[in-house]
Amino acid sequence: MTELATTAQAKELHARFYHDVMSMPGGEKIRICQQCGTCTGSCPTSYLMDYGPREVIAAFRAGMIDRVVKSNTIWLCTSCYYCTVRCPAGIKITDLMYELKRLAIKYDLLPEDSKNPALTKYFVNSVHKHGRNHEVELMGKFMLTKDPGLAFKFAGLGMKLFMAGRLPPLAKNIKGRDELTKMAAYLEAEEAKAQ
């Protein structure tokens, strides 16, 4: 691949992305992207993205994946899988978006105005704590820390949902919840060993 990545970090991101994508099943298909734009044309949020899905691959080929990692693009992907089912080259673009999200979190390259990484983090925390996602805790924590204005706007709707019994305040804990953290620790240790 062309090496236009200038800074050390850009080079590292490029290499990491390339390595991770190539180790996914079918990941090598990224090489046969024909830049047709079907993915971008099918994407419901591309109009809001700094780089549409086609441009993500173009940027990677040009050694500029670091720009995409820092952009709003990856946080606007809703996992609708339209691009993936339509790509004539069989590229799993949704999985590429997940990979980019992981890189952005790992290297702490999060766009300032994006609330999505925080939501992701709280979600994972809630599951590790209870074994299940406790929606009330997740929404409450997210709104209070990231978007108090949203909490205010949500108040009316929240009340309606509460009255309908759709926001139970108490979390249910599963018995084997320590299994989730143990599995995570095991995989982390394996990853560290491999590097």
Added chain:
Amino acid sequence: MRYLYYPGCSAEATGKAYDISTRAMMAKLDVELAELDDWNCCGATSYFSVRELESFAIAARNLAIAQQMGEDELCVICNACYTTLAKTNRYMADDPEVFKAVQGALGAVGRTYDGKVKVRHVMDILVNDIGLEAVAEKVTRRLTGIKVAPYYGCQFSRPMGTFDDPEFPTTMDRFFATLGADVIDYPSKVKCCGGMMMLTKAEGALHMCHELLKTAQDGGADVIVAACPLCEMNLEAYQPKVNKMYGTNFNIPVMYFTQLAGLALGVEPNKLAIDKQVVSCDRVIAAIPA
């Protein structure tokens, strides 16, 4: 018939009515649902964003428990749970590295999973196991004259398209036609509702919901039916916000497809948690011929 059943986290909160109505509907069809022991969150889309192998491992814990319970199938109602669990099976089958890592993680907590528990969407079971003919025989209150917009959403059949077409699914159309409903031509039926984006970039998600609501209304829908807690919530509860943003006045009843189907099969409305909907469904119930 009996199936092992995975309700999913939303079924304990915002999507409670989906769980309640699924159980009631299935009971009318003589299908017993046995809840999976000590199930955990499937991981949804959030886990994929943190560590891919971890997302497969936590999803696989559920499948390992199913295997341990001696079952080879698992019935799932939420589209996102369905895709996450089925994707875990697919990636474990396609990639020996994933298989090995997941086995290792499960082994660390004394579990094992060989990748063979089939993940089944409840709609798949209705159409392909129970069968539409058998369903037709159980209808006691045909939905004659009720115009239904069948909303499938994304992860019902994407990316894998296991039991229905990824771009033009028809199982829900056929199911509701069997129940006697007037199923409208709903061109937005597989478009995205915005999902979690409703919390992180509301104007983007409201834009999508606006289109979904508008095309349903243009098609003359009396009710939209959904097969996913997040879709249902976005489409139903955010109508006032869509109205504010677009100057519209949508007030369209949105139900879990299992609620409306339950009515057609003779379940009492109070057993289907219809009072949990925030847009009243009274006029839909009243319009069903007795």
